[in-house]
Amino acid sequence: MAANRYQVKALAELSGVTVRALHHYDAIGLLCPHQRTAAGYRLYTETDLLRLQQILIYRELGLPLEQIKAIITDPAFDPESALVEQRSRLAAHARQTQAMIRAVDAALDSLRGEKPMNANNIFEGFDPKRYEDEARANWGSSDAYKESSRRTKNYSSEDWARIKSESHDLMVRIAAHLTGGGKPSDTAAMDLAEEHRLQIDRFYYPCSLAMHRGLGQMYTGDARFEANLDKYGGGVAAFLAEAIAANADRG
Amino acid sequence: MAANRYQVKALAELSGVTVRALHHYDAIGLLCPHQRTAAGYRLYTETDLLRLQQILIYRELGLPLEQIKAIITDPAFDPESALVEQRSRLAAHARQTQAMIRAVDAALDSLRGEKPMNANNIFEGFDPKRYEDEARANWGSSDAYKESSRRTKNYSSEDWARIKSESHDLMVRIAAHLTGGGKPSDTAAMDLAEEHRLQIDRFYYPCSLAMHRGLGQMYTGDARFEANLDKYGGGVAAFLAEAIAANADRG
DNA sequence: GCTTGACCCCTACGTAGCGTGAGGCCGTAG
DNA sequence: CTACGGCCTCACGCTACGTAGGGGTCAAGC
Known part of the structure; x- marks a missing residue:
């Protein structure tokens, strides 16, 4: 070479x-x-x-x-973990941009006279420091789904089978908890949510509780995610989202 | 109040x-x-x-x-259209960040030995001018872009006002030609297209017929451009695009 | 071997968008 | 009346380069 x-x-x-x-x-x-x-x-x-x-x-x-x-x-600099870290920072950056888009939308509404202007919320999303924690929490936009499936493809077919099977298994158990009359705030449901978080953490990217909470919001906010999850039963997406929120609160 | x-x-x-x-x-x-x-x-x-x-x-x-x-x-500054414009720019910005995330993932893959490193794709997404969609939004090749920013950076607000006014004027005449029943292949329409090309040539960067043709295609291909032009009337973007093509063929 | 043109070098000063004091005037609460 | 936080205006410093200038280098073509 x-x-x-x-x-x-x-x-x-x-x-x-x-x-x-x-x-x-x-x-x-x-x-x-x-x-x-x-x-x-x-x-x-x-x-x-x-x-x-x-x-x-x-x-x-x-x-x-x-x-x-x-x-x-830094001699202790580890390229891999640094890249992983950077990845989440970039995601936070993307999320901040999304917040700015929402702020622009708010300004447009106000211009069109649909909503009054509010001095306290007009700058929402502009100050990164103010958003740091929350920004880290979210993976970004709906591109996240495409992104994660793209990465899944890079696993070997054995990895892939194992991941799919574990995820499926967990989703079935979550759906069962829902149809069994469980509530998202149950300890059992929160445990399932935590298990879900750890799966993501293992298979896809480091996933903090805060980040997980962001993901959960996306599950009900993004139609593609919702449809994907509701394959396991109607309302599973919403149920999981709530359980995730409860689990994040608990932590 | x-x-x-x-x-x-x-x-x-x-x-x-x-x-x-x-x-x-x-x-x-x-x-x-x-x-x-x-x-x-x-x-x-x-x-x-x-x-x-x-x-x-x-x-x-x-x-x-x-x-x-x-x-x-700018006295002609319209907050609403500016905000709409900014919204789409922010979205483009977000997409670029997503591209960088993908680049980071590629680097991670390469680090993990799953894929060979490729000097040609490792920087994908880092240079906005090169990111294809954005490159087109930035008016074509990087030479044109560089030239354009080189020139525009020195424009005063009066220059901008003049440019805005001349551009606006031309667009109004083009729209008038369309509503007057003219065809994009008319000599008059082609002349208007040529005038459009010369404006760009004068204000922004040397614009050949071929480059102009590329621009024209962008006007109908990119929703942002299209919306911007159709402010002058429905179908103006498409009309201009066709006239540009006809003019390029003629030359 | 000589020129030409594209590439490279370094030095050095210029610029944008503020940060960071320094020195001094408001204004209001005690 | 004084303390103290907030405001003002210089004015110099800093980062991350841009830009200009003067001058070597190297492969190609004559």
Whole structure:
């Protein structure tokens, strides 16, 4: 396997950042090319490429380059967990954008005279700090479903069978609890919800209680999810959503 | 209805921006408080509040403050259509974030050894100009985009007013031609299309007939563009698209 | 071997959008 | 009357590059 070398311009075009930015990253020691020619030309490797991707993710999230450097030059830096972490941050970012869309909608309503303007809610979603926890909670939009099924495809067929079977099994038990007259706030229902959370945690992505709560809201908010869950019986989606909320409150 | 007045700190807390930023917006004439006390204290009204919301939306989208100022101080500025426009931009922003999430997933896959790393796709979603749908929304190839932003960045609010007015004028004439029973293949229609091309060429970036044809296709392919054009009358987007195609064939 | 043109280097100053004091005037509660 | 929080206006600092300038490098073509 021949180790490919990229010159600055090549890398710039690949990644979409400017040559100047790459120079800058070199200057501050954030991304130094693995090699230089005798003439001083920068030569980047695939490893540099991966590192650049990390950098761009953090940059997109608004971290200062100095901090990015600190993070990824940390000897304890684990690329995988960092990517997982970044993934959830990006999801939070997406959710914030969704909140802004809702704020725009609110402004439109108010403009059209359908609802009065309210100084307290007009800025909802604009202050990230105010939303941090909640933002982390949600996976984002309905694309989440597509996303998760896409990832499922990358499991081996054995993994896939096991996941499907475990999920199905759990859903059947949840549906049974519902048809058996159970309430979402029962301890048993909350336990089932917790089990559901742990399944997601194991199979798909780290899923906190807060994130799970967000998911639950999506189950009743998104028609595709609801239909998918109600295959196990009418009202299963709503039931599960409530059980998840109860479980999150309990935790 | 008592007109509420907010001092800087109050507005800052409401909106989540810093006092310093509000000072800055005042200094550059982006958001000047409606009133001052005798002592010079800034007093903001509900109207200022609405304006600030607009500003923050545009800012979130990465527009430079100077351009935001130009946009919202434009006498022809229509808050409603601007909000509608912003809504779709936010949605595009959200989609881009989703694309980044996918890129992170790809990186994760590659780390886990499930898929080989591919230098060509690892950065997918990072460069907005390259993300295909968005690329088209950003007016075609990255060269055109670069050129366009290079030029527009230096436009004053008067320039913007002139551009807006000329564009509007042309669209009105095109719509008139349509309602007058004209066909897109008429010489007159083609002339209007050519005029449209030259406008773009003058104001934004060098626009060849071929590029113009691509633009035309976008007008009917992208709901946002279509809605924007059909403000001038139903079917205007489609009519213009056809006229552009005819004009490109003629040339 | 020489030119040409696309690539590369570095230095250095400019810019946007604020952050962060410094120094000093309001305004109201004790 | 004084304390104390809030407001004001400079004014300099910072980040993440953009942009311009002056000048090597390297493969291709003559």
